[in-house]
Amino acid sequence: MDNPAPLTPIQRLGRKPVAVVCVAILTALALTAIFAPLFFPAAYAVPSPLQYAPPSWAHPFGTDLNGRDLLLRVLMGTRVSLIVGICGAVVSLVIGTAYGLVSGYAGGRIDGSMMRLVDILYSIPRLIFILVLINAFNRSLQNFAAAHDWQTLVDYSSIVILVFSLGIIEWLTMARIVRGQVLALKSRQFVTAARALGQSHLKILLRHLLPNLLGVIIIYLTLTIPAVIIDESFLSFLGLGIQAPHASLGSLLADGAAAINPLRNLWWTIVFPSAVMALTLLALNFLGDALRDALDPRR
Amino acid sequence: MAVSAAFMVAYLLRRLVALGVVLFCVVSATFFLIRLSPGGPFDAERKLPPAIEKQLLAKYKLDGSLWQQYSGYLGDLVRGDLRLSTKYRNRSVNEILAQTLPVTLALGAAAFLVATLAGVWLGTFAATHHGRLGDTGAMLAALLAISLPSFVIGPLAILIFALWLGWLPVGGWGGLSHLILPALILAAPYVATIARLMRGSMLETLNQDFVRTARAKGLRENVVLYRHALRLAILPVISYLGPLAANLLTGSIVVETIFNIPGAGGFFVNSILNRDGFLLGGVVIVYCALLVVLNLVVDLAYTVLDRRIQLDG
DSSP states (O other): OOOSSOOOHHHHHHTOHHHHHHHHHHHHHHHHHHHGGGGSOGGGGSOOSOTTOOOOSSSTTOBOTTSOBHHHHHHHHHHHHHHHHHHHHHHHHHHHHHHHHHHHHHOHHHHHHHHHHHHHHHHSOHHHHHHHHHHHHHHHHHHHHHHTTOHHHHHHHHHHHHHHHHHHHTTHHHHHHHHHHHHHHTTSHHHHHHHHTTOOHHHIIIIIIHHHHHHHHHHHHHHHHHHHHHHHHHHHHTTSSSOTTSOOHHHHHHHHHHTOOSSSOOTHHHHHHHHHHHHHHHHHHHHHHHHHHHHOTTO | OOOOHHHHHHHHHHHHHHHHHHHHHHHHHHHHHHHHSSSOTTTTSSOOOHHHHHHHHHHTTOOSOHHHHHHHHHHHHHTTOOOBOSSSTTOBHHHHHHHHHHHHHHHHHHHHHHHHHHHHHHHHHHHHTTTSHHHHHHHHHHHHHHHSOHHHHHHHHIIIIIIISOOSOSSOSOSHHHHHHHHHHHHHHHHHHHHHHHHHHHHHHHTSHHHHHHHHTTOOHHHIIIIIIHHHHTHHHHHHHHHHHHHHHHHHHHHHHHTTOOSHHHHHHHHHHTTOHHHHHHHHHHHHHHHHHHHHHHHHHHHHHOTTSOOOO
C-alpha cells in the first residue's frame, strides 16, 4: 500500500468521462427542477380549459388532462422524486449501516441470526408490506398532525411516510455489505489495539470502524437513491404513493399510461415523463457503477 | 460427499418449522396492521343505522375484542378460509383468488422462464466474449434494463408496438399475443440481473482446471460451456431465484395495471384503496406463502446441484 502517490478515489472518478457526464446531468437536472418552476406563469400550475394540448412553443411538453402545463408538472415531479429518493436513501443508509455494524462486530450466533433475518426479508415481497404499512400509518399521522395544528405535515404526510417506509425496505443490501466489511476490518490490528486500550464497543464501532466504511457507504448511497426513486414511482404509479395535487415522476407516468387509448395518440403524456425519469435513473446508476469501480482497490 | 438421508430429513423438518414461524409472523403482522389502522371498511358509505352496522360487522366477523378477532381469523386461516371481501359483496376471498391468481401465476411463470433462460444465455455470452464488443454491449444493455423500471418501458412499449406498429394488443388477457409484451417487460430487469451474476461466475469458472481439462480432451466449446462449466457457474443464479420470484410477484402488480390484466395485483391495489381488509390480508398471505415455499424448493435444489454445500440454517 505504499505506492508513490496513489490516486484518490475522487481523482480516479474525475478521469472517467462517464462519471463526469453523469454528475453534470444530475446537477443540471436538480438545478432545473429546483429553480426553473419559479419562472413559470402562475396560470401554468392550475387547471385550464386547454385539455391535452400537444407540444407547442407555449407548452413545450404539451398539457395534461386538466390543462396544466406538463413541463412544469414534470419539473415539480422531478423535485419530489429526487427529494424522496435522497431522503429515503439516507434513512436506509442509517438503518443498514447500524444493522451491519452490529451484526458484523458481534459475530457468531448473533451475526448468524441477524443475517438469517435479512435473508428472510429478502425473499418476502417487502414492497407489498410497505403498502400495508403506509396505508396503516398515513391516516394516523394526518390525524396526529391535525391535532397539533401542523398544516405542512398534514399536506406532506404521504411524502414523509413514503420516505421512512422506503428507507425501511431498502436497507438490506447496505446491511450485508457493511457487515462484510466489518468482518474483514475487525480482525485488523488497529481494532485489536483499540480494544487492548480498553475502549468501549460503541467507541470502536463509531470511531474506528465507521470511518473506514465511508467509501463503501457512499457508493451504496448513490446506488440506493435510484432504487428508492423506482420504489416511490412504483407506489405512485399504482396511486398509493404521492397523492394529487402533488406529482412525482411515477404519478405522471401513471397519468400518461391511463391516457393511452387507440383513438387519440397522446404520446407526449408518456414520452416526456419517461424520458426525464430514464435520464435521472440512468445517470444515477452509471454514476454508482463508476464510483464502485473507482473505489475498488483491485482496479 | 453425499448428504446422508437422515441429515436431509432433519434439515427439511427444521426448515418447515422455520417456514411455519415466518408465515405466522406474516399473518399476524398483516392482521394487526390492517385492524389497527384507523377507519373501517364501511366508513366511506352513507351513515348506516347502528343495528345494521352491527349486523354487518357480525357478518364479516369484525365484532368482539381484537384478541377474539385475531384468534378467530387464525382459526379460519387454518381451515383454509380467507373470509369474505367487504367490498365485492357476496364474494369470498378464496373465490376472487381462485379466479385471478392463475392469471398472475401464468404471467409470473412466463417472466420467470424468460428471465432465467435469457439471463443465463446472455451472461454466458458476455463471459465468452470477455473484454470484447459483445461483452461491453451486453453489460451496457443490462445496466439499461436494470435502470429502467417497467412503468417507464411499459407505456412506451405499448405506444410503439401496439399503437404505432399495431403488432400486439394494447392490453387485456387472452391468447399468447397478450402475454408477450407483459412477460418481456416484467422479465427485462431480471434478465439483466441474472446476466450480470452469470457473467461473473462464468468468468471465474472458465479459469478453473476442470474446464481446461475438458477443452484439452478436445470437447466442442459448446459442450465445455453448457455441460461442464454451466453446472458450477449457475449456482449463484440458483440462489437468486428466491428473491427473483419475490420481485416478479411485486413487479407483476404494476405490469398488470399497465396492461389491464385481470390478475390478483389489481385486486390487491384496490383492496388497499377500498380498505378491504380480508382481501388485502388474503393476497399478502397467499403471496408470502408462495414465496416461502418457493424459497425452500430453491434451497433444496441448490443442495442437490452442489453436493459440496453444507446444509445449515
